[in-house]
Amino acid sequence: MSELRRDPIGGRWVIVDTDKPYKPQDFEYQPQTYHPGTCPFCYGNESMTPPEIECIREQGTASNTPGWQVRVVSNKFPALQIEGDLDRRGLGIYDMSNGLGAHEVLIETPYHQKDISDLLNHEVENFLSMYCRRANDLVKDKRFKYLMFFRNYGSAAGASLEHAHTQVVALPMVPKNVAEEIIGAKSYFDYRERCIFCDIIRQEMQEQERIVLENKFFLSFCPFVSRFPFEIWIMPKKHSGYFRTMGDDEIRLLAEILKETIAKVKNIFPNLSYNYILHVAPINGDTDVEYYHWHIEFMPKLTQVAGFEWGTGFYIDPITPERAAKYLNNK
Amino acid sequence: MSELRRDPIGGRWVIVDTDKPYKPQDFEYQPQTYHPGTCPFCYGNESMTPPEIECIREQGTASNTPGWQVRVVSNKFPALQIEGDLDRRGLGIYDMSNGLGAHEVLIETPYHQKDISDLLNHEVENFLSMYCRRANDLVKDKRFKYLMFFRNYGSAAGASLEHAHTQVVALPMVPKNVAEEIIGAKSYFDYRERCIFCDIIRQEMQEQERIVLENKFFLSFCPFVSRFPFEIWIMPKKHSGYFRTMGDDEIRLLAEILKETIAKVKNIFPNLSYNYILHVAPINGDTDVEYYHWHIEFMPKLTQVAGFEWGTGFYIDPITPERAAKYLNNK
Numbered sequence: 001m002s003e004l005r006r007d008p009i010g011g012r013w014v015i016v017d018t019d020k021p022y023k024p025q026d027f028e029y030q031p032q033t034y035h036p037g038t039c040p041f042c043y044g045n046e047s048m049t050p051p052e053i054e055c056i057r058e059q060g061t062a063s064n065t066p067g068w069q070v071r072v073v074s075n076k077f078p079a080l081q082i083e084g085d086l087d088r089r090g091l092g093i094y095d096m097s098n099g100l101g102a103h104e105v106l107i108e109t110p111y112h113q114k115d116i117s118d119l120l121n122h123e124v125e126n127f128l129s130m131y132c133r134r135a136n137d138l139v140k141d142k143r144f145k146y147l148m149f150f151r152n153y154g155s156a157a158g159a160s161l162e163h164a165h166t167q168v169v170a171l172p173m174v175p176k177n178v179a180e181e182i183i184g185a186k187s188y189f190d191y192r193e194r195c196i197f198c199d200i201i202r203q204e205m206q207e208q209e210r211i212v213l214e215n216k217f218f219l220s221f222c223p224f225v226s227r228f229p230f231e232i233w234i235m236p237k238k239h240s241g242y243f244r245t246m247g248d249d250e251i252r253l254l255a256e257i258l259k260e261t262i263a264k265v266k267n268i269f270p271n272l273s274y275n276y277i278l279h280v281a282p283i284n285g286d287t288d289v290e291y292y293h294w295h296i297e298f299m300p301k302l303t304q305v306a307g308f309e310w311g312t313g314f315y316i317d318p319i320t321p322e323r324a325a326k327y328l329n330n331k
Numbered sequence: 332m333s334e335l336r337r338d339p340i341g342g343r344w345v346i347v348d349t350d351k352p353y354k355p356q357d358f359e360y361q362p363q364t365y366h367p368g369t370c371p372f373c374y375g376n377e378s379m380t381p382p383e384i385e386c387i388r389e390q391g392t393a394s395n396t397p398g399w400q401v402r403v404v405s406n407k408f409p410a411l412q413i414e415g416d417l418d419r420r421g422l423g424i425y426d427m428s429n430g431l432g433a434h435e436v437l438i439e440t441p442y443h444q445k446d447i448s449d450l451l452n453h454e455v456e457n458f459l460s461m462y463c464r465r466a467n468d469l470v471k472d473k474r475f476k477y478l479m480f481f482r483n484y485g486s487a488a489g490a491s492l493e494h495a496h497t498q499v500v501a502l503p504m505v506p507k508n509v510a511e512e513i514i515g516a517k518s519y520f521d522y523r524e525r526c527i528f529c530d531i532i533r534q535e536m537q538e539q540e541r542i543v544l545e546n547k548f549f550l551s552f553c554p555f556v557s558r559f560p561f562e563i564w565i566m567p568k569k570h571s572g573y574f575r576t577m578g579d580d581e582i583r584l585l586a587e588i589l590k591e592t593i594a595k596v597k598n599i600f601p602n603l604s605y606n607y608i609l610h611v612a613p614i615n616g617d618t619d620v621e622y623y624h625w626h627i628e629f630m631p632k633l634t635q636v637a638g639f640e641w642g643t644g645f646y647i648d649p650i651t652p653e654r655a656a657k658y659l660n661n662k
Contacts, residue, residue: 001412002430004503012507015410015430079346079639079647081332092534093527094555099333099346150638158637167639172335175643176343196424203423224425277642299641306489307481308410308498310630311608312506316410 007225009184015316022319024268027302031271032154041163043110050074070127071107078103102170117263124255135244144170154273156301174282189291197293210325217253220261222321229319234296241281241289264328273301338556340515346647353650358633362602363485372494374441381405401458402438409434433501448594455586466575475501485604487632505613520622528624541656548584551592553652560650565627572612572620595659604632
C-alpha cells in the first residue's frame, strides 16, 4: 500500500509509492540539449543584454565588454518593472495593482554549455557571493517585501535560454506559497519555541537514511516529504532566515555542497533539466527571524505535474526519498 | 506596465502581461498526437482493464465485453487503495498514514481518437451523467472526505494514455488546495452572507468582457485572474456545492457548453493538450453548502510552469483573459 506523508511546514500531503520499486532507469526525461547560436549571455555578446547592474570582472576591463566571470543585468522581458508605484485598487470583487518589482538575470558563467557541476569551486563561490550582493542591494528598496532567487535549467524546466543563469525577482508582496510556509513555521515555533527546520536537520542527521552530503556548515538530503523523485534540499546547519548574511567560509562550503549534489544527481541523470529555488524569510529590515530557516529546494524534472496535483496540491512521488538517497550514494 | 491581479478566493496573485500583445500564434505547444496500438481503453480490449465498476452499455451485452458507451474501471496502477484503514501516525516531527482511497478511470468513449469536442451531444451527456453516478456512489463511503474528478488530455498535460478518460479519486482528507479555496470562500460568505462564486458570475455577466459561452444554466468565461493563457471556467448559474445533484436538463446543457467551449479552444489550437478539474465542496453528508459553488477549471497547456511559479505560487499569464475571450469569440 502506498504511504501518505504530510509536510510539517505547509501541511501538504504527498503520496509516496512504496509498492512499485521504481529505479532511476524507469524515469523518462527530456535531457537538456544545446543549440549553439547567438546567445546574449555568452562572452563577447555583452551588448545583446541590458546594461550590467553588477559584475565580477578582471580589473581594467570596461563594463559591458568581455573580461567578466559573473554578470547581472536586468531581464530584457521583465515580469515586473522597477519604476512606479504599486497603486492597489479594486474592480468590483477583484483586487489589482501595478506590476511593480525588479527582475534581474544573474549569468553564472561565460561558458554556454557549463552547468554548476562543470564549474570550478571558486567559480561557484563567485556567483553565490553575487547572490548575496544582489540580495543586500535589493533589500534596501523599501517597496519590496520579498526576494526570490531561482534557477530554471534545461528546457523541460522552463528555461527559455539554455546558458546557465539565475533569475532574481523582487516582489512588492509576500507571495502565497511563502506566506503559507511562514504561517506553518511560525505556528510550530510559537508552540515549541524551536525552529521547525532546525528540528528537521536534527531528525535527518539522526536517521541518516536520506542524507546526500554533509559538511561543516551544510546538509543536503532528500526530504521525507519529497514531492518529486530525487528532490533534494540543501540547508545550513546554523539557523538563519537569510542567505545574504553568509560569511566567506559559508559561501565556500555552500559552493562545494551545491556543486557536488548536482554532480551526484547528474551522475544518474546526465543533462537533467531541473529547477532550484532559494527559500528565504520575507524582508524584515536588518533583523533576522527565529522561526524561518533559509534553504535551497532542488527539483529535478523527471515526472509531469497533471490534473491531480493541480486540483489537490497533493503530489505523487513514485520513488521514496530513502531509495533516492541510496541511489545518489551508489548504495 | 504589467498588472497584478488577486484571486479573491485563494488570495493568489497573477502577473498579467498587458504590455506585450501576445497573439495565439505566439504560443508554441506540443500537440496531442496519436500512436495507434493496443489500447486498454479501446472497444474490444475490455479484458485489458480491471473489471467494470459501472457501465453504460446496450441491453443484453455482458459486462467487460463490447457494447458499451461509457465504462468505469479501477485504475490499474492506483495512487491510493480502497482496502484498509488510514492509520494516521507520527514519525518524529513528521505525520504519515496509509494510502487509503479510491482511484477509478472513467472511459468516456469507445473511440480512441475522439476528444469531447468530437463527440455527439448525447455522448457527452452520457459520460457526464456517469460523473454523477460515480460521485453519488463514492459519497456513501464514510472514510472519504473529498471526491476529485479530473481529466489529463494529451501527453503535455501528463496523460499516460491517449484515449480520452477522466480520473476519479476519493481522498481520505480534504486536500490542501481545496481547503484553501474553502477557507477563502467561507470567509467571504461569513462577511457578506453571499457566495463569492455567485458574485463572480454576476460581475462577469455584467462586464461581458470575458464570457466565452452562456446558456440557461451555465456560464463559460476566462476568469479575471487567469493563471494560464486561455484558462476557462465553466460554472452553473444556480448555486450548489456539488455537481452530483444535477438534473437531466442541467446535464444536457452542461454537455452542450463543455463541448462547445472545448471546440472553441481547439478551433484556435488544434489537438491542444489540457487539464480540467471539477472543483466541488468537500463531502458533507447530504447537506449542500452555502459558501462553495462547484465549477470546472479548464487549463490549456500552452506555457510551462517553472521556478518562479513553484517558489511563489504567483503565475505569469502572457495574455489577458479579456484578449483570450476575444480570440475565442473571433472578435
